[in-house]
Amino acid sequence: MQFNKFLVHKVSPNTQVLITDAGNWLAVSQSELKSIKERKLGLSLRKKLENKKIILTSKNKKALLHDYSQLYSHLTQGISLHIINPTMKCNHSCPYCYAEAPPVESKGSDMSIETAKKTIDFIWQSPRKNIVIEFQGGEPLANFPAMQFIIDYAAKKRPRKNIHWRVVSNLSLMDETIASYFKKNNVTDLCTSLDGPEKVHDKNRPLHGGSYKKVVYWLNALRSEFDFGRIGALCTVTKYSLHFAEEIVGEYLAQKLPDITPVPVRKIGRAKHNWDKIGYSPQQYISFWRETLNCCIQKTRAGKPISEQFSLMIARKLLGEKAPYHSCFSKPCGAALMQASYQPDGSIYTCDEGKAERLFKLGTVEQPYRKIFTSPNALNMLSLSSSLGLLCNECKWNPYCSFCPVMAHSSQGSPTPLLYNNADCTIRKAQFSLILKKLFSKDRAILQSWVN
Ligand code: SF4
Ligand code: SF4
Structure with missing residues (x-):
């Protein structure tokens, strides 16, 4: 018998994990x-420790080897998510846009048909048969x-791959022709942005004529008239x-969205320049997130299920x-490793x-x-986000967490984070700690129902 490495977390005065x-x-x-x-183990305690x-x-x-292979199974699978940005332009001017999307009227920033073809030919070299191609931007519908060329070209290309198409769009440029084309070509996995009720959404996501009305219109029309399945937000x-917090959860329920993902605004892209107006401390976000979570728990308990993601x-x-699988919640x-992003000019990012x-x-x-995904930059990224050799190694949440080299670079000037002062790390620690605590409370049943 030998003790494994473990770290201790106090949940309550008499409960340690x-x-x-x-x-x-x-x-x-x-x-x-x-x-x-004191290494004085009775039979029952010894049994419990052995089980875990x-x-x-x-x-x-x-069994332990099996646990590790599950934890790191994504290391050997190859890239599954290919994100194509057909344009960097956007008709919104959101102050937090990490892509710093230029206006739709500006020149350039669009992917040419020639680059679109090269991008699909490149993705086809992937060893995986099943892949997800996601359109992002800017606003991809711009x-x-x-987009249409890519979808049609991929359909004709042989040997075939199994593609799951996904579109991330603000929906304001959606029209009946595009919706029918998507439906016909099985492009029905859509994700949009909804920042809350009209006053919050339109303040956060400025658009001439109002953004909220358009997103809500198309959310409903795509589901009811075009029979799209689930649309995420x-x-x-x-x-x-x-x-x-409460009004935002109420809006999600009103729009029949079954879950909410309250993404903290992060110091990257345009948000960096607007930080004084839109930014806040990690502690302010943590209280908002806690309020949102408690509100979702209350609503679920009252028979209106909505989960906090x-x-x-x-x-x-x-x-x-x-x-x-969630890219930013895995280690590395x-x-x-699992995703790559393709720009309108054909450049590839992590x-x-x-x-x-x-x-x-x-x-x-x-x-x-092969050269791209075994390049020094790709391998450095893998090494960095595996957090080996960083202070994360001594953190109790390390098995469940990884830090973000992109955010560290953007907000702290280096892809290796200064953990003591890193907003993501502060937020993650608070989130892991609160959810573990809730697993020892009556809220466990609600969390379990979300998981189920
Ligand atoms: S919570 Fe912070 S220190 Fe812990 S693993 Fe995550 S990023 Fe690293
Ligand atoms: S670098 Fe950051 S944003 Fe990119 S996949 Fe990793 S955690 Fe997510």
Whole structure:
């Protein structure tokens, strides 16, 4: 018998949680912790520790290897998410835009048909048969001809790949022709932005004539008239949004959206220049997020189910449930490992956020696929976000978390973060700690129902 490495987290005065590197955890009482420290284990405690692989024996060695292979299964799968930006332009002028999208009237910034073709030819070199191609931007619908070319060209290309198409759009340029084309070509996985009720949404996402009315119109029309399935939405939280947690949750319920993802505004792209107007401290975000979460719990308990997505992701990890892969919640993260972002000029970046910072450029679609994803930049990214050798290694949340090199570079000037002062790290610590605490409270049943 041998003790595995574990770190201790206090949930309440008499409950401590022991967490291992593979993410297994066990709650013990104060007196059990004392016995562990003194290495005086009774039979029942020994059994519990063995089950959670906190002590290692010949019986649980294989199970531990299985846990590690699950935790790191994404290392060997190849890129599944290819994000194509058909244009960098946008008809909105959101103050937090990380892509710093220029206005639609500006010249340039569109992907040409020739580059669109080269991009698909490049993606086709991927060893994976099943891939997701996601359109982002700017506002991708601002260059619909390139999107249409890509979808049609991919359909004709042989050998075939199984493509799941996804579009991330503000929906304001949607029309019946585009909606029918999407429906006909199975492009029905859509994600939009809804920052809350009209006053919050339109303040955060300025558009001549109002953005809220358009997004709400198309959300409903795509579902009812075009029979699109589930349409997702992201909610970016600015300083202005902080006062409206309850109203924002109410708006999501009113629009029949089953979950809410309150994304903190981050110091990148245009948000950097507007930080005084829209930014806030990590603590301010944490209180907003806590209020949003509690509101979602209350509504769910009252028979109006709505889940808060960060809590759901964390609860899944802590409950050991297999979660859908999430690039920014894996270690190493998915940058240049599970996703890549293709720009209108054919350059390739590590990930969607990476496109905002020149440092994260990997190469161009003119180069061979293998060369791009085994390049020093790609491997450095992998090494960095695996957080080996950083202080994360001594953090109890490390099995469930990775830091973001792009955000560290954008907000702190280096892709290696200064953890003591890193907003993402402060937020993650608070989130993991609160969700673990909730698993010991009556809210556990609600979190479990979201997971189920
Ligand atoms: S980023 Fe922060 S919370 Fe996440 S593992 Fe590193 S130290 Fe821990
Ligand atoms: S670098 Fe940051 S934004 Fe990009 S995939 Fe990793 S965690 Fe996510």
